[in-house]
Amino acid sequence: MTNSFRTLDDVNVSGKRVLVRVDLNVPMDNGRVTDATRLERIAPTITEISGKGGRVILLAHFGRPKGVDPKQSLKPVAAALADVIKKPVAFADDCVGDIATNAVAAMKDGDILCLENTRFHTREEKNDPTFVAQLAALGDIWVNDAFSAAHRAHASTEGLGHVLPAFAGRTMQAELVALGKALDAPTRPVIAIVGGAKVSSKIDLLENLVTKVDALVIGGGMANTFLHAQGFGIGKSLCEKDLAATALRIMEKAETANCAIILPVDGVVATKFEANAPSHAYGIEAIPDDGMILDVGPRSIDRINAAIDDAATLVWNGPVGAFEIAPFDKGTVSSARHAAARTKAGKLVSVAGGGDTVAALNHAGVAEDFSYISTAGGAFLEWIEGKPLPGVEVLRVAKG
The missing domain is CATH 3.40.50.1260 (Phosphoglycerate kinase, N-terminal domain)
Known part of the structure; x- marks a missing residue:
């Protein structure tokens, strides 16, 4: 490349x-x-x-x-x-x-x-x-x-x-070299962490990634849509119920491509979306009807970090929880710091991009420690979606 x-x-x-x-x-x-x-x-x-x-x-x-x-x-x-x-x-x-x-x-x-x-x-x-x-x-x-x-x-x-x-x-050269290392000719295994609120804005991204990576961690509000599609009750959590069939199709495509999908096994739940709202971690099969999942829980964090430990290359787009307000930033911050430590130890090539992602990594204090952070929003997303970029x-x- x-x-x-x-x-x-x-x-x-x-x-x-x-x-x-x-x-x-x-x-x-x-x-x-x-x-x-x-x-x-x-x-x-x-x-x-x-x-x-x-x-x-x-x-x-x-x-x-x-x-x-x-x-x-x-x-x-x-x-x-x-x-x-x-x-x-x-x-x-x-x-x-x-x-x-x-x-x-x-x-x-x-x-x-x-x-x-x-x-x-x-x-x-x-x-x-x-x-x-x-x-x-x-x-x-x-x-x-x-x-x-x-x-x-x-x-x-x-x-x-x-x-x-x-x-x-x-x-431009630095960006193309970094992105090439991450997806065009990566050192395997490759893991992607994709978060954010909505599946609808990242369907193309997910469909391309499952054919390119060995494991795909899905977090943030979009994970709820996948959990709902599998029949889990998610209470009042953000969810695009009309995309359940799309979520299942992406999971089938991942299975065919030998890509492991890693979804939350527990969630941090509150009844209202505000800073320091009383919250509690529940297993994914026990989310209260009046609760909202606002972050991944401690067992999910362990699973994400274990996946990062197994990887040689990481591509990250989107936070795994509502990182803007405490304490619902814990999942994103813990995993970001874990990835940064692996990168600094020379065990991981880590590439991240997209507006929310840059803000989340800055919030975690690790933006300097990733191998490469792309400040390009739309271009970075289209590149991960596998679309040719005219200017490139x-x-x-x-x-x-």
Whole structure:
């Protein structure tokens, strides 16, 4: 996998105008960036190209503007990026046309320029060929460093790869290598932990995983749907009863594929969903009618941790309980810390991704200890679902 796409090792950027697609979609509050994680992730690509004498021209979107919207300008983000990389970042008030052309023409080798929000133009999301051509005219090569936008076939995330020589940036490269290790050519046994509230949002994911992994741990609200499908009473727990047949089909598919499905054998139950509500662990065959399962119980935690002990590779998406409120974070925190300890001991390759998952691992204090954490939500999910990502595919096939 690592050799099937081209990277910065395959190109001389000196004196070249390098269009770099990055993810600058960072959380903002009152014009200030509140979390610079994504800016820190793209810093190596930007500083490497600049350091080698390339002219770095950043392309990115921000939010979902309907036309030009000053509130969704990238200008404050460019300023925050300059703080992160400790280099000046110039800014142009448009990403095409005379403003962009003149700003690029004024650049010297090593300069960094951020162009305005690509989504201020509706043609960006339509992958309009004339818009692609306007963007392409600003650069000599295209580097895609935005894995998180790679599931979208837009002008700046995919279209440019068909008209300019295309390469993966360092962040994209790291992501593809990590994900390749996890599912494309993993060290076995492979275990997946999938949690979250709803089965409906993860049917494709589960159906793909059972054909790829040796064991699949199902937790969170979605586990209740599987338990209900097997005839267990789950009281007032969150459950998609209309998906019982789907759950059984996934279990049958797992059996055919020799994938062990690990469901909770006990649950932490409360009568109301609020912090520190009185709770008690019950076996799965004894859930009270007025109770809600809000976390996996102690025996289930032991089973999950035993499965982690048996694994050489772990893919994690979604918490196994309502981790946002104590004490229903215990299952997620215990298993996350167990996986982190195995990873640090060199016994496990652990890859996690998705918004809730990142928040849960940060809550457990172990985000730094996993082998790789993907900050990409939709792209990470589609990748685990086995779907080709347009922004990645164009790097595989791109010639130039």
